[in-house]
Amino acid sequence: MADLGTRIGGLALRNPFLLASGIWGESGESLAGAWDAGAGGVITKSIGSVPRLGYPNPTVETFDEWGLLNAMGLPNPGIDEYPKEIDVARARGATVIGSVFGGTPEEFATLARRIGETGVAAIELNLSCPHAEGYGTEVGSDPRDVEAIVRAVVREVHVPVIAKLTPNTPDPGALAVAAERAGAGAISAINTVRGLALDTTLRRPVLAHGLGGLSGPAIKPVGLACVWQIYERVRIPVIGVGGISTPEDALEYLMAGACAVEIGTAVTQQGIAVFGRLAEGLARRLDALGLASVTAAVGAAHASPR
Amino acid sequence: MHTIVTVTERVPETPSTVTLRFDYPVRAEPGQFVMIWFPGDDELPMSLSYTGGSSKGVTIKAMGATSQRVQSLPAGTRVGIRGPYGNRFDVTARRVLVVAGGSGAAVLAPAAEAAAASGSRITVALGATQAPELLFRRRFEEMGAQVEVATDDGSDGTKGFVTPLADRLLADGSFDAVWTCGPEVMMRKVALSAARSRVPTFCSVERHMKCALGMCDACALGPLHVCVDGPVFPSDRLLGLPEFGASHRDPSGRRVPFGGR
Numbered sequence: 001m002a003d004l005g006t007r008i009g010g011l012a013l014r015n016p017f018l019l020a021s022g023i024w025g026e027s028g029e030s031l032a033g034a035w036d037a038g039a040g041g042v043i044t045k046s047i048g049s050v051p052r053l054g055y056p057n058p059t060v061e062t063f064d065e066w067g068l069l070n071a072m073g074l075p076n077p078g079i080d081e082y083p084k085e086i087d088v089a090r091a092r093g094a095t096v097i098g099s100v101f102g103g104t105p106e107e108f109a110t111l112a113r114r115i116g117e118t119g120v121a122a123i124e125l126n127l128s129c130p131h132a133e134g135y136g137t138e139v140g141s142d143p144r145d146v147e148a149i150v151r152a153v154v155r156e157v158h159v160p161v162i163a164k165l166t167p168n169t170p171d172p173g174a175l176a177v178a179a180e181r182a183g184a185g186a187i188s189a190i191n192t193v194r195g196l197a198l199d200t201t202l203r204r205p206v207l208a209h210g211l212g213g214l215s216g217p218a219i220k221p222v223g224l225a226c227v228w229q230i231y232e233r234v235r236i237p238v239i240g241v242g243g244i245s246t247p248e249d250a251l252e253y254l255m256a257g258a259c260a261v262e263i264g265t266a267v268t269q270q271g272i273a274v275f276g277r278l279a280e281g282l283a284r285r286l287d288a289l290g291l292a293s294v295t296a297a298v299g300a301a302h303a304s305p306r
Numbered sequence: 307m308h309t310i311v312t313v314t315e316r317v318p319e320t321p322s323t324v325t326l327r328f329d330y331p332v333r334a335e336p337g338q339f340v341m342i343w344f345p346g347d348d349e350l351p352m353s354l355s356y357t358g359g360s361s362k363g364v365t366i367k368a369m370g371a372t373s374q375r376v377q378s379l380p381a382g383t384r385v386g387i388r389g390p391y392g393n394r395f396d397v398t399a400r401r402v403l404v405v406a407g408g409s410g411a412a413v414l415a416p417a418a419e420a421a422a423a424s425g426s427r428i429t430v431a432l433g434a435t436q437a438p439e440l441l442f443r444r445r446f447e448e449m450g451a452q453v454e455v456a457t458d459d460g461s462d463g464t465k466g467f468v469t470p471l472a473d474r475l476l477a478d479g480s481f482d483a484v485w486t487c488g489p490e491v492m493m494r495k496v497a498l499s500a501a502r503s504r505v506p507t508f509c510s511v512e513r514h515m516k517c518a519l520g521m522c523d524a525c526a527l528g529p530l531h532v533c534v535d536g537p538v539f540p541s542d543r544l545l546g547l548p549e550f551g552a553s554h555r556d557p558s559g560r561r562v563p564f565g566g567r
Contacts, residue, residue, distance in 0.1 A: 024531075026523035026559035033529050045523070045559070053557040057349035058341075060517045062307060062388070072522060077559040201310045202345050202384065268519040271534070 002286035003293035004279055006040070006259050008237050009160050009185045011121050013095065013260060015040035015279045016250065016294050020241060020264035021099040021124060021164070022046065022072065024272075028088025034267075035094035038275035040260065042094050044086065046101040046126040047115060048135075051078040056208040061197040067216040068265045069195050071131040071209035074101060079114045086118040097162070101126040103134045105152035116157040123157055125149060127175075128166035128191030130213040136191070137166045143178035150182035160185030162239065165226070167219075168194045172226045173233040180234045188239040188262065189226040193219050216265040217243045224256050231257025231299055235306075245269065247281030254294060255301035308343055308386035314361070316381050320439045322368045323409055324377040330387050331360035336417035337394035337510060337538045340364070341518050343386030344379065348372045351515040353413035353487075353537065354390060355442075358420075362387075365441070367409035391518045392537045395508060397421040399483035403505070404430040404451070405472045405496045407488020411441040413510045413537075414487050422449040430454065431475055433468025433488065437461040469495045476503045483508065490564055494551030497541035507541035513554055524555060 004015040018041045024030040025045035034042045054075025061069045076082065079100075089096050098115035100123065102108035112123050127140025127149065139145050146163060153161050163179035165172055167190040176187045192213025197206040205211075223242025230238050240258030244250050245266035253261050266274045282294070291297050299305035315327040330340075334357040342364060343349040350372065356363030368374045379385075395417040402421055406414050411432060418428045428451035434440045435458045446453045455463025456471040464471050469492055476484070476499055484500040486493050487510035500507040513525035513532040520534035528547035530536065544550040553563045 023521055024523050024526075026555070027526040029529050030523050030526050030531075051558040051560055054516070057516060058308070058343050058386075059349075059522070060519065062519070064307075068519070068521075070517070070521075072516065075516075075522075075524070075558050081560055199308065199310060199345075199386070202386075204345060206308060206343075206386070208349075265521075268517070268521045271520065 002283045002291060004283055006294045008122065008162070008239065008260055011160055013040040016254070016260040017275055017278050018043055018097070018239065018260055018262045020262035021126065023264045023267050026076070026085070028085035031085070031089035031096060032092035032094055034272055034275065035089065035092060037272040038279055040095070041097055041121065042089060043097040043124055043262065044082070044099050045076050046074055046099040046129065047076050047079050047082045047111065048074060048101050049079055049107060049111060051081065052076055058207050061206045061212070065217065065269065067214050067218040068268065069197050069207065069212040069214050070192070071207045071212035073209060074129060074132045074135060079111055083118045086120060090119055096120050097122045097124055099124045099126055101129065101135045103139060105148045108149045109152040109156045112153040112161070113156040116159060120159065122160040122162055122185065123153070124162040124164050124188060125153060126164055128164050130166065130168055130192055130194040131209055131211050137168055140166055140175070141169050143174045146175050147178040147182045150179045150184045154183035162186045162188050164188035164191055166191050167222050167226050173229045176230040176234045180236050184236060186237040186239055187230055187234065188241055189230055190219070190223045190242045193222055215243070217245060219243045220249060224252060227253055227258050228256045231302065245274070247278055247285050250278060250282055251285055251297060254297040255299070257299045257302065259298050308388050310384055310386050313379060313381050313383045313385060316379065319365060320441055322439060323365055323441055325355060325363050325365045326379065327356065327361055327363040328385065328387070329360050330362045332390065334362060334390040335394035336397060336420050337413060338390035338392050339537060340387050340389035340391070344376045345384065345386065347375060349386070351518060353510065355412040355415060357416045365409065365412035389518065391533060395485055395538055397424070397426070400426050401480065401482050402426055402428050403472065403475055403479065403481040403484045404428060405468060405484060405486040405488070406430065406441070407433045407468050407492045408435070408439070409441060410487030410510070414485055415442045415445050417485060418446060418451060419449050422451060428452070429475055429479060431456065431468050431472040433457070433471070435459065468492065469499070472496050473499050476500060476505065481505050490551045497545055501541060501545065508538050509541055509544060510537050511539060511544070512537070514557055516557070523559065524557065526555065
């Protein structure tokens, strides 16, 4: 049976399937539930400096099985309240990665230090939410901003810093290079793709916020392309995100250069049991291909895998 | 996807509740809910108070500003629907005690109707603040249910909460299921009483909801997600949870105790 263990730099994971930020991560019990269901690690909801209600509903629109558009608006209980949720998940043995969002390098640094104090295994920086004014993509689209933010955070924490990057930019590779130069331990790619749902009867956007972020199977080729390009530009590990719902999807990301993957929308379509299903299916697929481990598949589709 | 439908009828049920009816020809079961979008305003989770055939309905209680606004929408208003979501009541129980507090009757009425139609015997403990607020009393009577009433001010039936009335009915009758919906503190009391009487109890739980898809975690209740694991739960899955009857989460995810901050 193929070895599903993998590493994000110094962080060892029991399998490559991480619960993506924004899915289930508001409560510690939910994080623990995803871990119990077989996730290789769980990423918290993106946490900010103060409690944030998020946008009014509708916050989601579904498109059959191929996609999900959301503009939740970064709801979160704030950094003062949230650590107790992390405590709950860690007490249950989960490998927890803390996600934070800020508007400036200083705010990111403070949040990262605070969430780092909870004992998280790594910190993911949300540089890529496509629908929150002053945050996410707005501070993560220019390589200089990415570099400044990552640099400020790396000084404050002792765990790997993961820069989660946007696909809504002409050159995701340049963002990754900037993050690497600033000391990031890994790159996550991608966040959701900016999108819009309209209702023609009502002549208005469906989501209360108007623009949202598209996730699900529709964006897999976009995520794969970003991972592919980033893998060729940086030496640090890459985490693949975007439209992974089957073991084969995950293997495509691994071969494109990802050492781990994040699972989000598939949880809404298959339930939390998706983690067990993906791990089992990936092991079987690796066996069938004669690959002894996840590690052996990473970057395998490139002309010169490293 | 949202389906845009037109409100066909607006029915004031009590001074604080209004039913909106609309054609939505999708199969739905008693206990399930829809997300109903009031364009230009909010989208709310609402248990269906009418589930059969193509004409569905939701019964809205005036709670916050949004529910008060949408209550006044006239017939002809266009709304968006997605769903139905969630699970349902098992309507095969033969001898059912329905315990409804306030607008909780909205989801219990179609379940009781379906059970009564297949020959089950239904007893209803119907509670409200005052007589005019007793929701769906006539509807329960018309399906052949035995209806017992409690009002906080004693203006009809037993004076006080519906829980002592439910306790008395539990002691008298031999029920094979209790279905309850209402304030969570009330449901917790009902579930504890029924557990002592060894009657399986099912609670329809309400939480703040955003996605209704099992994604956003707003409706997390211990390890459960009300939108996809519920909203109807056997009480033995709830009674062990410290949050049940004690706290919920606000839209930011902060824990908020019931009955204020």
